[in-house]
Amino acid sequence: xxxxxxxxxxxxxxxxxxxxxxxxxxxxxxxxxxxxxxxxxxxxxxxxxxxxxxxxxxxxxxxxxxxxxxxxxxxxxxxxxxxxxxxxxxxxxxxxxxxxxxxxxxxxxxxxxxxxxxxxxxxxxxxxxxxxxxxxxxxxxxxxxxxxxxxxxxxxxxxxxxxxxxxxxxxxxxxxxxxxxxxxxxxxxxxxxxxxxxxxxxxxxxxxxxxxxxxxxxxxxxxxxxxxxxxxxxxxxxxxxxxxxxxxxxxxxxxxxxxxxxxxxxxxxxxxxxxxxxxxxxxxxxxxxxxxxxxxxxxxxxxxxxxxxxxxxxxxxxxxxxxxxxxxxxxxxxxxxxxxxxxxxxxxxxxx
Numbered sequence: 508x509x510x511x512x513x514x515x516x517x518x519x520x521x522x523x524x525x526x527x528x529x530x531x532x533x534x535x536x537x538x539x540x541x542x543x544x545x546x547x548x549x550x551x552x553x554x555x556x557x558x559x560x561x562x563x564x565x566x567x568x569x570x571x572x573x574x575x576x577x578x579x580x581x582x583x584x585x586x587x588x589x590x591x592x593x594x595x596x597x598x599x600x601x602x603x604x605x606x607x608x609x610x611x612x613x614x615x616x617x618x619x620x621x622x623x624x625x626x627x628x629x630x631x632x633x634x635x636x637x638x639x640x641x642x643x644x645x646x647x648x649x650x651x652x653x654x655x656x657x658x659x660x661x662x663x664x665x666x667x668x669x670x671x672x673x674x675x676x677x678x679x680x681x682x683x684x685x686x687x688x689x690x691x692x693x694x695x696x697x698x699x700x701x702x703x704x705x706x707x708x709x710x711x712x713x714x715x716x717x718x719x720x721x722x723x724x725x726x727x728x729x730x731x732x733x734x735x736x737x738x739x740x741x742x743x744x745x746x747x748x749x750x751x752x753x754x755x756x757x758x759x760x761x762x763x764x765x766x767x768x769x770x771x772x773x774x775x776x777x778x779x780x781x782x783x784x785x786x787x788x789x790x791x792x793x794x795x796x797x798x799x800x801x802x803x804x805x806x807x808x809x810x811x812x813x814x815x816x817x818x819x820x821x822x823x824x825x826x827x828x829x830x831x832x833x834x835x836x837x838x839x840x841x842x843x844x845x846x847x848x849x850x851x852x853x854x855x856x857x858x859x
Contacts, residue, residue, distance in 0.1 A: 517536075518537050520834060521833075541573045542573055544837055554580065567600055567608070568604075584615055585612060586636060594644040597672075617765075617766050628660075634691070635692060639658045639659060641696045641697070647667075681699040685703075703797075703801070729825030735803045736844065750803075758794065758796075776789055809847060
């Protein structure tokens with residue numbers, strides 16, 4: 508099937524090499540970044556969730572109003588908005604965007620971060636809550652009659668939504684996490700299970716664990732990486748090590764100790780080798796403490812496109828790519844990387 512390419516839209520330009528500056532919410536940045544991604548040929552853009560960040564629903568609404576085709580992947584953390592209300596909010600965004608919305612569930616891997624918004628449910632409980640939350644969203648989107656629910660975390664009576672998704676029967680549901688709790692909760696319930704870029708061997712093994720837990724749910728996968736391109740292999744690696752120095756300088760030598768399993772997995776990989784497979788660079792994950800997708804694919808556009816296609820071969824029909832210079836890199840991806848990736852995938856599909 509055609510590969511889905513996902514980018515990143517935020518209310519200000521920042522990354523591990525670009526410290527936050529200026530106002531935290533700039534409508535012009537949202538509109539400009541969204542249009543850059545649309546023009547570059549991205550299918551969808553992720554709108555992240557952070558406890559101190561502006562509201563993602565409104566960021567998504569502005570991105571939708573600024574574009575015509577670009578899909579939106581709204582990161583959403585269960586536990587703070589009632590699931591029936593969240594379902595109506597996301598369905599409204601789907602209507603507003605003409606059927607371009609999707610939702611990505613982040614259950615939360617850090618107790619201290621959850622406490623910032625007043626959530627004290629433990630790690631395993633958060634994933635059980637997410638599974639129940641997704642169940643209620645799907646029923647709210649699709650039930651033709653009022654329904655009731657009495658579960659571990661939620662109880663509703665005669666819930667019903669007049670607003671429905673444009674997409675039939677509902678919008679796509681994404682989710683991710685590196686723990687067994689995440690796999691058990693999400694694999695049977697999401698359409699797309701999102702992974703950070705690990706070596707191919709570890710990725711294949713993790714995908715199989717998800718498939719085993721999914722049962723009859725036909726789950727697909729997304730893999731997130733940070734492409735670093737150059738006109739030559741040497742130029743790309745020179746740039747990668749320059750970015751590594753910048754990450755270290757921004758961090759000021761501080762070492763982040765993660766509590767979530769996905770970050771621990773990336774750091775464990777980085778402790779083994781600097782480079783895996785053809786061009787998966789792990790030192791950037793190590794330098795940043797792996798707070799998010801932080802392993803890079805380094806090389807010429809041809810090299811990186813082939814490395815991305817190798818994840819497609821494993822079953823990743825969505826690929827999320829985000830640059831350290833978010834806007835300029837998105838433009839480069841559109842010129843140099845995405846067309847090559849689509850050619851490789853089309854050739855594979857034709858052979859299949």
